[in-house]
Every structure is written in C-alpha cells, then in structure tokens.
Amino acid sequence: MTTLPLDHGHLQKLVTADLVRPDQLLGAHIVTENGVQGVRFAVWAPNAQHVSVVGDFNGWNGFDNPMQRLDFGFWGAFVPSAQNGQRYKFRVTGPNGQTIDKIDPYGAFFEVRPANSSIIWEQDFTWSDDGWMKERSQGFEQAVSIYECHAPSWMKTSDGWFMNYRDLAHKLGEYVTDLGYTHVELLGVMEHPFDGSWGYQVTGYYAPTSRMGSPEDFKYFVNHMHSLGIGVLLDWVPGHFPTDEFALAHYDGTPLYEYADPRKGYHYDWNTYIFDYGRNEVVMFLIGSALKWLQDFHVDGLRVDAVASMLYLDFSRDEWIPNIHGGRENLEAIAFLKRLNEVTHHMAPGCMIVAEESTAFAGVTTPTPFGLGFDYKWAMGWMNDTLAYYQQDPIYRKYEHHKLTFYNVYRTTENYVLAISHDEVVHGKKSLVSKALGDWYNQRASYRAFLGMMWTTPGKKLLFMGQEFAQGNEWNEAASLPWYMLDLPEHRGIYNLVRDLNKLYRERPDWHVGDTRDDGMLWISADDSESSVYAYVRRDYQTNRWSLVVANMTPVYRKDYAVGVPQGGEYRVLLNTDDSEYGGFGTQQPPLIALEEGWHGQLHHLKLNLPPSSVLILEPVQKPTVSEER
Structure with missing residues (x-):
C-alpha cells in the first residue's frame, strides 16, 4: 500500500x-x-x-x-x-x-x-485476479444470485473453532459453484468484539476479523473466489458503532465520531452511537473504509446495513431534532450516502453497492445527484408480503391473493434484490421451511413453490445459508450448519431444486434481463384467488424469448387447469418443483399442445395438471416467428 x-x-x-x-x-x-x-x-x-x-x-x-x-x-x-x-x-x-x-x-x-x-501489519500478497477485476461489471441486466453467509458459523473445524479464510475459500467456493450462485455475501466480516453480534457492531472498519486468520488469508479467500467466477460482497455498517470504551466511542474524551446530542447520536434499540455525518473527518473515515475493501481487498461490492436508520432523524425514537427545514430527513446522512456512491463507483469500477433500506424513500437506486446512487435496494416490501402469504394457512390464502401481485405495481421504481436474509430465520422466526403450515411433506412442497416463485419473479436473488437445503431449525450463530441433512433425501431434494433454479436463472436471459422493465414480466392470470393459482410470463425484450410460470399455491391437485398462452404449438417443461428429484410426486403432464381457443385474454391455451403446492415452468418448443416478435 x-x-x-x-x-x-x-x-x-x-x-x-x-x-x-x-x-x-x-x-x-x-x-x-x-x-x-x-x-x-x-x-x-x-x-x-x-x-x-x-x-x-x-x-x-x-x-x-x-x-x-x-x-x-x-x-x-x-x-x-x-x-x-x-x-x-x-x-x-x-x-x-x-x-x-x-x-x-x-x-x-x-x-x-x-x-x-x-x-502493526504490512504484508505482501500476490493477486491473480487481474482479468476478473478489469472485466467485472454489475450491469442491471445480468443474473445476480447471492448466497448470504455467516462465515464463522457456516462450517467450524472439528474442535469447534473458526475455519481459516483459506480453508473456507476452498470449501465454500466448491459448494456455491455447484449450487450455481454468482456471488457470496459475507455477514459482518469486519473486526468486532462480540461473536453474538454477527459482526454488525464494528470496531475495526479497516480490518477483517482475526477470528478466521490474517488480512492476507482474507485476500486469499477473495482471490480464490474470483478464480471460480464468484463475486464477493460484504456487509458494511456505516450507520452506527458500539459503545465499547476501547474503540471509537468518545475517542478523544468527547463525542468525536458520533453526534454529541443523544437525540441524534444514540440508538436506544441497539445501544450504539450514530456517526456524525456532518464532520468531514468522519465522512473521510467511512468512505476510506469502503474504498479499502473495494480496492485493497478486491471485494466486488458492499451491502450497506440499516440505511433507513441513517435517512431519518426520527428512526425508532420518540424525541428527535428536526433538520434545518423542519423535516425528519437527516440531510447530512443523505449527502454522505450520495458521496459514498459517487466515490466508490469512480474509484472501484464495476463495484456493486446495495442498500438495505426498508422504507418508501424515493430514488434509492436513482443516480446522483437526483437519487442516492445505489446500484440495488433490498425488496423489503416483497419479502414481507411474500412471507406473510407463505405462512398463511392455505385455506385462507385466497383472501391474501394480492400479496403476491402487489410487488408488480412498484417493482420498476427501483433496482431490487429479492432478499430472504438471516434476519428472517432467527429470534423465534423459524427456518423458512418451518414457517409453512402442514405436515413435513406439505411444508417442503410449499417451500419448493416459494423458491420457484422467488427465482422467476423480477429482481436479483439472495438466500441465506442453510435455506438451500431446508434447514429444519432456525439459524444458530454459535454452531455449524447441520450438514448431515444433505445426506437425507428430503433435504437433498431442496438443494437440487436451488441448484437447478440457479442454472436456469443464469442461462435464460428472460429470467433476468427485464428485471427493471415493465415488459420483463407479464401477467397471464393474476386474479384466480379462489384457486390460489398465478400465471405469468418472463420475457427477454431483446430476443422475445419467454417462459411461462404457473404456480398452484394450495395443497390441492388441479387437473386440466386452463392457462392462456400467447403462442400456439408444442410446449416443454423447463422445471417442475413437484419432480421426484426435488422430493415431489413427479406429476405427469398431458400432451403440451396449445389449443386454438382463447383464454385469459390470449389467443391459445394449455391444459395443465397442477400438482399441489407447486410451480410449473414451461416454454414453447418453436421459437417465435419474426411476425410474432413484432
């Protein structure tokens, strides 16, 4: 350096x-x-x-x-x-x-x-990822599928200690490569004092945690992941920092990195201090930290934690200080976030900066100066609606049908990541598969359908570790994932489904190039609430290639269900979440020949056998003709 x-x-x-x-x-x-x-x-x-x-x-x-x-x-x-x-x-x-x-x-x-x-630490490291760093791009039309991982608890050594970054690079790299993910996102890898904090109360903003090795060991991890074609994202926490006396808190005996007034500078929920974004030195410290990870450690992006807590002066507090205009927005924090995104994109070309932002603040992914300048925003509204629907008793889902269609109303207003993160599988929330009602088979069938809809809905993907094989218990940061479950057919089936969904997602442009376009997803049937069936088309606007998604979200078998399609001829199944390979029954389909009779506003229709709690994905065998493309 x-x-x-x-x-x-x-x-x-x-x-x-x-x-x-x-x-x-x-x-x-x-x-x-x-x-x-x-x-x-x-x-x-x-x-x-x-x-x-x-x-x-x-x-x-x-x-x-x-x-x-x-x-x-x-x-x-x-x-x-x-x-x-x-x-x-x-x-x-x-x-x-x-x-x-x-x-x-x-x-x-x-x-x-x-x-x-x-x-005191200065060591040499020889990188071999020059090609990756020059060619990486986070274009909005690319496939982005993220495996969110808490490195210390993903897998521990035989004696229960933390795995070294170098060992993690090979084991995790091989694992996510087989699953077909494009990126790994690591929870709080920056130095922090308490294991149970998951790394979100940072004391060392410029250092990887020593629990798993040296900075050079971490560089080895990133370098190896790049050699496998896997990008590396890190969770980064510029919204608050812990009150530990040995660290940033009251650094020179006075509020220095934090706002002096506790109405602006203290998070009562988290017992942390809030950075003073009005000080140039603090802004310098934070942006320097972001650049350190992007430049020196070659990471490909940062997921900025708790952005909503930064944007609003009244966030989770009864007593607060208005801004100079009398409003609730933290104008200094907004200016900081804009500066952060301008500098990081200029100094680290191709990087991805993602906001965990849970409100309706406008322009999060709009370029500066008109917006905050993030590349992506977590789709927290989609997550809340989808999980609320998924946890509902299937007999009552017809009354909540709109929860799976409402996202389409606003999905093009921002560049979204469909994130099912660690926050959804802790603190008594259960693991994802355990959220569904019913017996073990119906829970898994419902979960497979959930994953099928998630991967075919516009937006980049993020799934927390352990959910790719339907971990039974919620996440415990003090223990390794229950890897024995992969030896059980019902859990291996979920793994196979995630692997195949990622494969199709990466191979099929119609599943990702139109994420931010209105014509990237077209509803065929959005109002069959009585049957809880959804049908929609994912489309590549460049080639007009498309696939049909039909979701049956109740444990009821529906024989010869009619679905309108925009094209006649023969169809083939791309994926059926009910396949026996995934732990389903392997329901057979009738001849997939579109009938020349209008349905759902389309000129043709198919008769399909919809397995209980399943997603069926099809495509026309014959590619669209030139006239049809027009």
Whole structure:
C-alpha cells in the first residue's frame, strides 16, 4: 500500500474529504526516516490533551513515545523500535483529564477476541485476479444470485473453532459453484468484539476479523473466489458503532465520531452511537473504509446495513431534532450516502453497492445527484408480503391473493434484490421451511413453490445459508450448519431444486434481463384467488424469448387447469418443483399442445395438471416467428 507523507498538504486533503485514502496517512505504517526504519503512527484526536503510542515495543509505557500535535487535530509519532507484528494502542488523555487506551481506528489487524489491541501489519500478497477485476461489471441486466453467509458459523473445524479464510475459500467456493450462485455475501466480516453480534457492531472498519486468520488469508479467500467466477460482497455498517470504551466511542474524551446530542447520536434499540455525518473527518473515515475493501481487498461490492436508520432523524425514537427545514430527513446522512456512491463507483469500477433500506424513500437506486446512487435496494416490501402469504394457512390464502401481485405495481421504481436474509430465520422466526403450515411433506412442497416463485419473479436473488437445503431449525450463530441433512433425501431434494433454479436463472436471459422493465414480466392470470393459482410470463425484450410460470399455491391437485398462452404449438417443461428429484410426486403432464381457443385474454391455451403446492415452468418448443416478435 502506498503511504503518504505526514504534511500539511495531505492533512488538508483529508480534512476536505478529497479522494486521498485516509488510511494511507493515518494508522501505523512501516517507513524509513533519515535512514532509520521504524513505524510512523498517526491518529485524529482534536480534543485530547495528550496522546502517546504504547505497545510491545516500549513495554506499554506511556512516557516513552509521546505523539506530536499536528494541524487539524491530528497527532503523529515515529517509533524506530516498533516492528511489524507488534501490538499497540493510543493512550489518549481527554479534556477532562481521563486517560484511556484506544485501538487504532485505521488498524489493519487486531488481536483475537477477547483481546483487542491493534497490530502493526504490512504484508505482501500476490493477486491473480487481474482479468476478473478489469472485466467485472454489475450491469442491471445480468443474473445476480447471492448466497448470504455467516462465515464463522457456516462450517467450524472439528474442535469447534473458526475455519481459516483459506480453508473456507476452498470449501465454500466448491459448494456455491455447484449450487450455481454468482456471488457470496459475507455477514459482518469486519473486526468486532462480540461473536453474538454477527459482526454488525464494528470496531475495526479497516480490518477483517482475526477470528478466521490474517488480512492476507482474507485476500486469499477473495482471490480464490474470483478464480471460480464468484463475486464477493460484504456487509458494511456505516450507520452506527458500539459503545465499547476501547474503540471509537468518545475517542478523544468527547463525542468525536458520533453526534454529541443523544437525540441524534444514540440508538436506544441497539445501544450504539450514530456517526456524525456532518464532520468531514468522519465522512473521510467511512468512505476510506469502503474504498479499502473495494480496492485493497478486491471485494466486488458492499451491502450497506440499516440505511433507513441513517435517512431519518426520527428512526425508532420518540424525541428527535428536526433538520434545518423542519423535516425528519437527516440531510447530512443523505449527502454522505450520495458521496459514498459517487466515490466508490469512480474509484472501484464495476463495484456493486446495495442498500438495505426498508422504507418508501424515493430514488434509492436513482443516480446522483437526483437519487442516492445505489446500484440495488433490498425488496423489503416483497419479502414481507411474500412471507406473510407463505405462512398463511392455505385455506385462507385466497383472501391474501394480492400479496403476491402487489410487488408488480412498484417493482420498476427501483433496482431490487429479492432478499430472504438471516434476519428472517432467527429470534423465534423459524427456518423458512418451518414457517409453512402442514405436515413435513406439505411444508417442503410449499417451500419448493416459494423458491420457484422467488427465482422467476423480477429482481436479483439472495438466500441465506442453510435455506438451500431446508434447514429444519432456525439459524444458530454459535454452531455449524447441520450438514448431515444433505445426506437425507428430503433435504437433498431442496438443494437440487436451488441448484437447478440457479442454472436456469443464469442461462435464460428472460429470467433476468427485464428485471427493471415493465415488459420483463407479464401477467397471464393474476386474479384466480379462489384457486390460489398465478400465471405469468418472463420475457427477454431483446430476443422475445419467454417462459411461462404457473404456480398452484394450495395443497390441492388441479387437473386440466386452463392457462392462456400467447403462442400456439408444442410446449416443454423447463422445471417442475413437484419432480421426484426435488422430493415431489413427479406429476405427469398431458400432451403440451396449445389449443386454438382463447383464454385469459390470449389467443391459445394449455391444459395443465397442477400438482399441489407447486410451480410449473414451461416454454414453447418453436421459437417465435419474426411476425410474432413484432
């Protein structure tokens, strides 16, 4: 990594949040000054009375290496005796005279918890993914299927410890490649103090957690995934940070990284502080963190956590401070998010920045300056409606029929990811397959139908680990996934279905190129609430290639069900979630020849045998003629 001289000009660029990476100056860097090799330390603590650097190199003596106060509230020191791999902290005396040892906000590596010292760390790593980095693109018409993974609990070692990033690269890489995913998204991989937090209370915004290895081990993970054609996304948390005394909280003895007023700077629900987006130095710190992961670690994108909590000053609070216009929007946070997306897309071409945003805030994926500039937004409305329908007793689903059609009303207003994430399978919510009512067979049939509709509905895909083989119990971050289930036919069948859905999704442009277009999905029948049957077409507007999806969402067999189709001739089945390979009965179809009789507003129709709780996907055998394409 290139480091910059500690001078007024570079400090000025950092303060004004220019495109200089702040970690190139701040933190700990091995340098040679006046022919002497050592470590240059620098930290931002404008309200501190005194700062010294303590560590293994001076016996943790606060008197040996005092830091010099520099311009703009920065402090610096050169320590000849410091070496790579040694632990250190900044001993900060605040304006009230209290002295606390603080970690380096820009620390590149940390001790394994429960210890928390920063570690001087600069190591070489040889990348072999130049081709991937140059060619990667996150075009909205591409297939994007994401396997969301909590790395520490995906698979543990035989003694119950965390798997090293390098071992994870091979095991997880082979697994998701077989399943046909395009991306892996890792929950909170940045350094954090508490295992049970899942990594969302970050203390080291510039360091992968040491639980699973070194920064070079993590780079190996990314590099290997790229060699398999798998992109890597990370969850990133710029909305709040923990109150742990050793980390960012009241860093120089005063509210520094956080807003001073608790009505604006404290999350009561999460017991965390909220970043002060009005400070250039804080904006610099956060955007620098994003760039570090995208540039130095070669990750392909970030999923920005809890965006709604950033956008609104009244988020989950009774008492709040209006903005200068009297409104509830956090104008500073909005400006920060726009800047974040502008800088990351400029400095890391081809990256994907995704918002976990749960409100109706307009323009989340609209380019700046008119919108926030994200590439994608999680479809939280779709998720809530779909899961509410899925958990309903099938006998009452006819009264909730609209829950599976309403998404089509607004689906082109943003670029959406259909996300069924970890949040839906914890805290008593049950695993996905267990949410469905009925006996074990009907639960699995209903779950297969759920997956069939999800993969054929416009929007990129995300499914949390364990749900690809119908994990029986909800997720437990303290234990490995129950891998023995893959040896059971009923669970292997769900795995086979997810694998085949991903294969078709990637191979068929009609399943993904029209995600953000009105004509990417056309309803054939959206109002048969009495039967709880849905029929729609997915279409590639470029070639007019299309497929027909028919979903029967009740455990009732429907023989010779008539479905209108836009084209005559013979049809073939692309996928049937009732196939025996997936754990179903393998219901047979009549001859799939479209009858020349209008139905559902179409010129022809098919007679289909709809298995209970199933999704049937078909396509015409004969490609559309030129005249039909017009």
